[in-house]
Amino acid sequence: MTFTFRCLLMLFLLIDQGLILARADTLFVSDERDNLVTVLDGATLKTVKSIPVGRRPRGIVITPDFKEVLVCVGDDNRIDVIDTATLTVTRSLNPGPDPETLGLSPSGRTVYIANEDDSMLSMLDRASGKLLGRIAVGIEPEGVAVNADETIGVVVSESSSMAHFFDPRSQKLTANVLVDARPRVVEFTPDQQLVWVASEVGGTVAVINTTSKEIVHKISFDVPGVRSEFVQPEGIRFVPDIDTAFVALGRANHVAVVDRRTYEVKGYIEVGRRVWQLGLSKDAHTLYAVNGLTNDVSVIDVPTRKVRQTISVGKLPWGIAVKP
Amino acid sequence: MRPRAQQFATVLMAAFAGTLLAQNGSGETVHPSSVTLVYLSREAPQGTRGSLTEPVEAEYGWLGASFGVSELNANGRFLGKRFELEKVVVSPQEDLPKQVRRLLSAHPALVVADLSAADLLAVANLSDAQESVIIDARTSDDALRHRQCRSNVFHTLPGWEARANALSRFLVRKGWHRWVLLRGATEDDLGYASALRRAAALTGAVIVGESPLPTAGAGNPLTQAQLDTRLQAMTRISAPYDVILVCDSSDVTGERVMFNTVASRLVAGTQGLTAVAWDPQFRDFAARGFAYRFAKFASREMSERDFGNWLAVAVLGEAVLRGGVYQPAAVRHYLLSSRFSVAAFKGEPLTFDSRSQQLRQPILLFGPKVLITLMPPEAQQETAGGCDRAAVSAG
Numbered sequence: 001m002t003f004t005f006r007c008l009l010m011l012f013l014l015i016d017q018g019l020i021l022a023r024a025d026t027l028f029v030s031d032e033r034d035n036l037v038t039v040l041d042g043a044t045l046k047t048v049k050s051i052p053v054g055r056r057p058r059g060i061v062i063t064p065d066f067k068e069v070l071v072c073v074g075d076d077n078r079i080d081v082i083d084t085a086t087l088t089v090t091r092s093l094n095p096g097p098d099p100e101t102l103g104l105s106p107s108g109r110t111v112y113i114a115n116e117d118d119s120m121l122s123m124l125d126r127a128s129g130k131l132l133g134r135i136a137v138g139i140e141p142e143g144v145a146v147n148a149d150e151t152i153g154v155v156v157s158e159s160s161s162m163a164h165f166f167d168p169r170s171q172k173l174t175a176n177v178l179v180d181a182r183p184r185v186v187e188f189t190p191d192q193q194l195v196w197v198a199s200e201v202g203g204t205v206a207v208i209n210t211t212s213k214e215i216v217h218k219i220s221f222d223v224p225g226v227r228s229e230f231v232q233p234e235g236i237r238f239v240p241d242i243d244t245a246f247v248a249l250g251r252a253n254h255v256a257v258v259d260r261r262t263y264e265v266k267g268y269i270e271v272g273r274r275v276w277q278l279g280l281s282k283d284a285h286t287l288y289a290v291n292g293l294t295n296d297v298s299v300i301d302v303p304t305r306k307v308r309q310t311i312s313v314g315k316l317p318w319g320i321a322v323k324p
Numbered sequence: 325m326r327p328r329a330q331q332f333a334t335v336l337m338a339a340f341a342g343t344l345l346a347q348n349g350s351g352e353t354v355h356p357s358s359v360t361l362v363y364l365s366r367e368a369p370q371g372t373r374g375s376l377t378e379p380v381e382a383e384y385g386w387l388g389a390s391f392g393v394s395e396l397n398a399n400g401r402f403l404g405k406r407f408e409l410e411k412v413v414v415s416p417q418e419d420l421p422k423q424v425r426r427l428l429s430a431h432p433a434l435v436v437a438d439l440s441a442a443d444l445l446a447v448a449n450l451s452d453a454q455e456s457v458i459i460d461a462r463t464s465d466d467a468l469r470h471r472q473c474r475s476n477v478f479h480t481l482p483g484w485e486a487r488a489n490a491l492s493r494f495l496v497r498k499g500w501h502r503w504v505l506l507r508g509a510t511e512d513d514l515g516y517a518s519a520l521r522r523a524a525a526l527t528g529a530v531i532v533g534e535s536p537l538p539t540a541g542a543g544n545p546l547t548q549a550q551l552d553t554r555l556q557a558m559t560r561i562s563a564p565y566d567v568i569l570v571c572d573s574s575d576v577t578g579e580r581v582m583f584n585t586v587a588s589r590l591v592a593g594t595q596g597l598t599a600v601a602w603d604p605q606f607r608d609f610a611a612r613g614f615a616y617r618f619a620k621f622a623s624r625e626m627s628e629r630d631f632g633n634w635l636a637v638a639v640l641g642e643a644v645l646r647g648g649v650y651q652p653a654a655v656r657h658y659l660l661s662s663r664f665s666v667a668a669f670k671g672e673p674l675t676f677d678s679r680s681q682q683l684r685q686p687i688l689l690f691g692p693k694v695l696i697t698l699m700p701p702e703a704q705q706e707t708a709g710g711c712d713r714a715a716v717s718a719g
Contacts, residue, residue, distance in 0.1 A: 116613055117613060117616065117617070119398065138398065138399055138402060139395060139398050139399065139617070140610065140613055158610060159395065159399075159610075159613075159614070159667075160398065160399040160402070161399075161646075161667070162399065162402060164402070173402070176402035176403060178403065178645065178646060181665065181666070181667035181673060182610075182667050201665075201667040201671075201672060201673050202665075202667075202673065203673070229671075229672035229673065230672070232671075232672075251671070
């Protein structure tokens with residue numbers, strides 16, 4: 001075996017394991033109790049920097065151009081904007097009271113914010129910070145998602161147990177769908193035809209048709225050896241190429257692997273305690289699971305469904321944004 | 325104020341507006357857009373306020389139920405549903421069963437019962453109440469959950485047995501299994517004491533001494549100093565013990581037990597470490613936001629009684645909004661079915677136990693907040709130095 005061939009073989013194996021491509025990632029994890037955003041190098045899985053932000057950082061997203069990370073700091077009633085080149089907070093947006101989570105339009109121009117305490121969805125222009133409008137929604141709004149052509153938005157309200165569909169242009173509600181108790185997260189499927197809504201206390205994921213606004217399926221989970229009450233679906237990530245969805249199951253301490261088309265649960269990956277949000281590398285080879293009560297992030301190899309490594313972060317990590 | 329009979333007639337008409345709407349021309353049953361719940365309570369003499377920051381008109385219970393309805397309506401507006409809460413409160417002397425019979429004789433209702441155990445049982449036993457659904461939003465009485473369990477009554481708060489078991493398991497796990505039991509004289513005190521004795525037997529704890537608490541409060545000749553001395557004497561027990569368990573729902577004597585013991589021992593029960601369904605300091609499982617919303621609504625913190633009433637309304641709201649049922653018979657069936665659960669900031673869905681008809685729920689063990697004494701002691705304040713002396717370091 002020639003040296004060149006051995007090198008090529010090694011390269012192939014590393015790529016196959018996702019080790020090389022994962023090195024490009026930079027991870028931004030919001031630490032709710034530390035008031036920090038922990039920045040991790042995806043290659044070394046070491047902390048690069050802990051960025052001080054406002055109080056109670058939770059919802060966190062990265063812009064489509066990967067130049068800014070936006071993090072909700074609810075107890076300071078603002079959104080802090082982190083420059084991903086300098087790793088500093090460069091400005092803040094005023095989204096109204098107690099922003100818990102946020103979503104971005106696919107263009108990155110509009111920020112959608114769930115104002116937890118006053119049951120509102122606020123829309124801001126990202127560049128100027130100007131308030132574009134507000135929509136009254138159910139009690140304790142949380143997860144927000146907007147489809148690719150920015151014609152349909154969905155926000156879920158935890159206490160009202162509803163998925164509210166809205167028209168981003170007219171800023172009007174178009175439908176309200178009752179789902180199981182305490183929905184936290186909503187995601188559009190890659191084909192944009194459906195949304196998946198994860199209900200924490202209900203223990204299910206409702207699949208809603210974005211045209212008919214009807215629930216077409218409910219996914220339940222049965223984690224071996226775990227009380228059903230502890231199965232609390234939270235973060236959702238789709239891997240389009242393999243028709244797979246990963247669903248974080250909260251206090252069940254597992255991530256479920258679900259066939260996106262048949263809704264069959266193919267397996268469970270054991271991670272840290274109270275797994276909350278999920279992040280996916282751009283190449284979709286690596287899944288990052290944020291574990292709130294063990295203060296760490298499980299790095300999961302997508303092809304093998306194995307936890308490759310666990311990285312310590314700050315206290316009560318909540319959300320994650322991934323920069324390739 | 326309108327005459328009470330007229331109030332009841334109004335309530336009756338309003339309470340069944342939904343039912344009237346429920347029949348269309350063809351006789352087909354349709355779901356009403358408006359559903360009325362009946363809040364039932366009895367006025368109680370105004371107790372002594374623990375501090376001047378406590379509201380004079382606290383309306384414990386009623387504000388919990390009202391808050392529940394306001395939250396239901398915040399949800400219902402998206403689903404074309406509206407809830408009304410009709411308040412029926414009788415005076416301390418009034419014949420409650422007589423009034424309720426008039427209310428329920430024409431139609432069964434969905435009732436939030438913010439009542440004592442005796443009043444609740446009297447209402448539940450009425451022949452006119454048999455088709456109604458009565459949600460007990462206040463009591464912890466174990467008899468109502470077992471011997472005197474009624475099919476028309478559901479309970480939102482944990483009974484004494486559930487509280488005692490939670491407390492006992494915790495204490496035994498910590499290795500504090502030798503207890504002294506001090507009990508008050510009310511039915512609730514005796515019920516909790518009895519539950520603690522059973523819990524001790526179940527978990528391997530031993531009650532090494534038991535005494536009735538000296539009564540205090542209005543008409544009691546004991547001064548505070550005398551009361552404290554009596555408490556110290558009651559805790560001077562030759563047998564070794566780890567914890568003093570107090571059952572005093574009046575909150576008068578029991579509050580003084582801690583730090584008035586002879587030996588340095590922990591206090592638990594109705595004071596000290598308490599086993600509760602709710603505490604306004606609870607922060608987990610989104611309880612922080614919930615507590616904040618209630619405080620904005622009521623201009624005070626949410627008591628456990630408020631929580632029981634809020635939960636009663638939330639239970640009925642689940643049946644109407646999610647279960648799609650509103651007739652009491654259908655509601656009862658739904659509440660006992662596998663389709664029912666309610667989220668109550670406990671981190672898991674709550675369901676009714678089919679035998680006791682009590683909500684299964686995690687119980688919070690919470691610590692106390694009470695002034696025990698001022699330092700330096702009064703005697704030292706009169707001597708030279710006073711507060712200055714208290715501030716001088718030992719060195």
